Amino acid sequence: MNGLSILGTGRSLPDHIVTNDDLARRVETSNDWIVSRTGIRERRFAQGETLTQLAVAAARRAMERAGVGPQDIGLCLMATVTPDWITPSQACLLHQELGLPEDCPAFDLSAGCTGFLYAMETAAAMLPRMARPCALLVGGELLSRITDMDDRSTCILFGDGAGAAVVKSTEGAPWHALLGTRGNREALWAAGPGNHPAYLHMNGQEVFQFALKTVPELARSLLDKAGMDRDQIDWYVLHQANHRILEGVAKRMKVPMERFYENIGRYGNTSAATIPIALDEMAEQELLRPGQWIMCLGFGAGLTWGGAMFRW
Numbered sequence: 001m002n003g004l005s006i007l008g009t010g011r012s013l014p015d016h017i018v019t020n021d022d023l024a025r026r027v028e029t030s031n032d033w034i035v036s037r038t039g040i041r042e043r044r045f046a047q048g049e050t051l052t053q054l055a056v057a058a059a060r061r062a063m064e065r066a067g068v069g070p071q072d073i074g075l076c077l078m079a080t081v082t083p084d085w086i087t088p089s090q091a092c093l094l095h096q097e098l099g100l101p102e103d104c105p106a107f108d109l110s111a112g113c114t115g116f117l118y119a120m121e122t123a124a125a126m127l128p129r130m131a132r133p134c135a136l137l138v139g140g141e142l143l144s145r146i147t148d149m150d151d152r153s154t155c156i157l158f159g160d161g162a163g164a165a166v167v168k169s170t171e172g173a174p175w176h177a178l179l180g181t182r183g184n185r186e187a188l189w190a191a192g193p194g195n196h197p198a199y200l201h202m203n204g205q206e207v208f209q210f211a212l213k214t215v216p217e218l219a220r221s222l223l224d225k226a227g228m229d230r231d232q233i234d235w236y237v238l239h240q241a242n243h244r245i246l247e248g249v250a251k252r253m254k255v256p257m258e259r260f261y262e263n264i265g266r267y268g269n270t271s272a273a274t275i276p277i278a279l280d281e282m283a284e285q286e287l288l289r290p291g292q293w294i295m296c297l298g299f300g301a302g303l304t305w306g307g308a309m310f311r312w
């Protein structure tokens with residue numbers, strides 16, 4: 001059975017930093033409240049950058065790190081809920097900018113904050129049938145586009161950014177993945193495009209409880225599938241939604257927080273981009289070493305969830 005190997009990663013964030021104090025000048029909130037409830041200190045909001053620009057920059061970096069060119073890419077997947085255009089897809093815009101080959105299909109995946117995990121597992125399934133060896137996977141969002149900046153219960157949580165990975169289908173590479181969905185339009189939603197403005201709405205406590213219950217169960221199922229123990233995983237790379245969710249999952253799994261990567265304080269929740277951004281930062285900081293076991297876990301609107309276990 002073929003599994004996925006990650007050959008290179010990349011990320012791109014908008015330049016403009018928005019602090020909690022900046023938000024507190026617009027809505028009734030405070031730095032202390034936001035930090036204590038979420039762990040978020042600042043986030044980036046695009047000011048002029050398009051999602052295409054961020055996605056292209058992240059993708060170019062991932063391809064450079066992987067040592068591959070457009071001729072090596074046989075599949076281009078973009079996980080996003082905030083594309084620049086309704087059609088063609090964000091993946092097609094990326095395909096054009098990067099000059100990818102015509103036998104490289106390109107399409108978007110909409111699975112909320114779980115999008116990058118959906119893209120990974122889709123690539124694992126499709127790549128062996130593609131004409132070229134590698135897939136380009138990008139998770140990217142400009143959530144500021146669909147965030148009501150006057151709603152203090154949501155505007156403090158979200159941010160903009162893009163992360164990318166070049167993956168290869170490799171015989172014998174360990175790969176275990178699980179995806180799930182429970183259709184629900186009441187927990188986390190943005191209606192549109194017929195409804196203007198198509199803002200994000202959320203039942204924060206429901207999403208919080210869903211994450212705390214679902215993610216540890218997902219991790220357990222993945223470990224059972226692989227016949228492994230939680231202590232054999234070197235790094236848990238979770239979707240960055242809230243520091244308290246990371247802490248709660250770690251506690252329920254009885255895994256020390258040191259094995260959970262965290263950057264929520266700097267970027268907030270960038271939805272489908274959090275996991276590839278985290279992987280890229282970890283690679284850059286040389287936290288990831290060949291042979292280490294990584295477990296990525298995502299959850300979000302849909303409701304959706306997904307996990308993947310693989311070796312670096």
Ligand code: COA
Pocket residue numbers: 028029030033034037038113152153156202203204205207208241242269299300301
């Ligand atoms: N600043 C100050 N007060 C705020 C506030 C803010 N930014 N946002 C909400 N509040 C208030 C509420 O109005 C409420 O006031 P009340 O008691 O007078 O009604 C109070 O704080 C408590 O609100 P509550 O919603 O119970 O807070 P919470 O502890 O559940 O934290 C979230 C709210 C959103 C931080 C939390 O529910 C959360 O992180 N949920 C998960 C969200 C998420 O991750 N979504 C994306 C998933 S992919």
